[in-house]
Amino acid sequence: MDPKRLAEAADPEVLGRFLVELPDAPHTHQPRVDQYKGHRIAIETHYEITVDGTPVPVHLTVGNDGNVHCHALPEYEFVSAVDMVRVLIDTYPDDFPAVPGPAGGTGDRRGGTGLGVEGG
Amino acid sequence: MAVIRRNILTNPEVRDAYVRGVLLLKQQETSFLTSAYNIPGTAVPVRTYDLFVIWHHKTMRTPVPPDGDSGTRNAAHRGPVFLPWHRLMLRFMELNLQRVLEDPTFGLPYWDWTVDGSPAADGSPPSPASSLIWDKKWMGGQGDPVNIGPFAFDAGFRVRIESDVGLALRQVDRGLRRSFGQPPPVGSPTLPSGDDLRAAFDTQATPDLATYDVPPWDKSSGGFRNRLEGFKGTGLHNQVHRWVNGDMAPAHSPNDPVFFLHHCNVDRIWEGWMRRHGRVYLPDMTESDTLKGHRIDDPIVSPLGKDGTPGSVLDQTAEVTYDGLP
Numbered sequence: 001m002d003p004k005r006l007a008e009a010a011d012p013e014v015l016g017r018f019l020v021e022l023p024d025a026p027h028t029h030q031p032r033v034d035q036y037k038g039h040r041i042a043i044e045t046h047y048e049i050t051v052d053g054t055p056v057p058v059h060l061t062v063g064n065d066g067n068v069h070c071h072a073l074p075e076y077e078f079v080s081a082v083d084m085v086r087v088l089i090d091t092y093p094d095d096f097p098a099v100p101g102p103a104g105g106t107g108d109r110r111g112g113t114g115l116g117v118e119g120g
Numbered sequence: 121m122a123v124i125r126r127n128i129l130t131n132p133e134v135r136d137a138y139v140r141g142v143l144l145l146k147q148q149e150t151s152f153l154t155s156a157y158n159i160p161g162t163a164v165p166v167r168t169y170d171l172f173v174i175w176h177h178k179t180m181r182t183p184v185p186p187d188g189d190s191g192t193r194n195a196a197h198r199g200p201v202f203l204p205w206h207r208l209m210l211r212f213m214e215l216n217l218q219r220v221l222e223d224p225t226f227g228l229p230y231w232d233w234t235v236d237g238s239p240a241a242d243g244s245p246p247s248p249a250s251s252l253i254w255d256k257k258w259m260g261g262q263g264d265p266v267n268i269g270p271f272a273f274d275a276g277f278r279v280r281i282e283s284d285v286g287l288a289l290r291q292v293d294r295g296l297r298r299s300f301g302q303p304p305p306v307g308s309p310t311l312p313s314g315d316d317l318r319a320a321f322d323t324q325a326t327p328d329l330a331t332y333d334v335p336p337w338d339k340s341s342g343g344f345r346n347r348l349e350g351f352k353g354t355g356l357h358n359q360v361h362r363w364v365n366g367d368m369a370p371a372h373s374p375n376d377p378v379f380f381l382h383h384c385n386v387d388r389i390w391e392g393w394m395r396r397h398g399r400v401y402l403p404d405m406t407e408s409d410t411l412k413g414h415r416i417d418d419p420i421v422s423p424l425g426k427d428g429t430p431g432s433v434l435d436q437t438a439e440v441t442y443d444g445l446p
Contacts (some may be wrong), residue, residue, distance in 0.1 A: 061191030
């Protein structure tokens with residue numbers, strides 16, 4: 001690659017302008033599809049997730065292996081949607097305000113211990 | 121003459137330059153306001169460093185194909201372009217660091233996490249968290265916020281732009297977050313080891329590792345790319361994000377300066393693979409245009425347009441080399 005061309009493109013004004021013009025792609029969902037013995041399989045999965053009664057506007061994908069992927073956690077795959085929401089609460093604490101704990105304090109939002117694995 | 125990318129743990133002078141450069145880019149205002157990126161709140165100038173956070177965020181929201189699901193495959197992850205796109209991003213960061221450091225010989229350092237993830241008997245630290253890289257003179261430690269080192273809250277380091285749980289950008293004013301070694305499902309208790317990396321190169325045990333990528337070109341693929349990205353095998357790239365956790369886990373992970381040290385090591389591993397198998401890449405242009413953005417001559421999401429393709433970044437040895445390859 002031409003080093004001069006690369007340096008020009010890396011200039012903050014050029015990169016910043018490019019990002020202004022880069023469209024924000026909408027979230028889309030596509031069904032899982034497969035072919036089996038001449039049949040076309042299509043499966044659409046819909047989740048309705050609330051935390052403390054508030055809907056969580058999260059973008060989920062289920063793969064053909066059945067694992068759940070949440071695009072807000074790009075390096076994760078989950079066998080349990082419950083686990084996924086627990087990790088979201090830990091990773092995005094500002095989106096999930098703390099609730100009072102049993103002793104009147106705030107709940108532990110950092111997690112990491114006592115997190116069981118449940119089927120989702 | 122090519123710049124040399126060095127191991128940060130054995131080159132404190134490169135560490136100091138990297139820290140200085142990152143802090144300068146964190147301060148440097150661009151002419152673009154947050155409102156230009158549809159970020160709510162009072163419009164304030166976006167800093168140069170934060171452009172890389174926005175770039176990463178917007179690219180991973182770009183689905184491939186365009187009417188597809190970004191969670192299945194996007195323009196930066198979960199497909200063949202994962203390594204070329206991050207290679208280009210690293211080069212852009214390196215050039216900006218050279219500019220603010222006024223040092224065209226500066227090479228981005230890498231963090232060889234396999235050393236910290238290997239057994240102590242092999243000469244590694246007793247635990248990954250005790251590695252020198254988390255010392256106060258290096259990248260600082262963990263916490264919410266991180267409170268030691270050059271990127272500590274009290275030292276003035278701030279996260280200013282992040283993605284929310286619905287993947288919208290927002291302004292914040294807070295310290296950096298890290299939470300090392302959390303157990304699953306929150307994180308990863310271990311870093312990848314030297315054995316994990318050797319297994320990723322072992323084409324006798326796993327012959328498809330001699331091929332860069334294979335259909336269906338996503339997170340279920342065999343091949344080396346997906347092994348290194350971490351959806352197949354032991355975890356590698358993904359595992360490191362999960363081990364550091366905190367701000368390294370979400371879409372805004374470039375907020376942690378360790379992101380670039382980590383990805384520089386990922387790039388070094390890819391370079392090591394190409395030394396073994398040649399500068400080859402798949403898919404080629406005979407593949408369906410539903411893969412547009414991942415084929416060898418497709419433009420990468422960057423300001424380079426058609427000049428920046430996976431094929432164009434395969435050999436950068438005229439500009440960049442490493443002090444050692446795995």
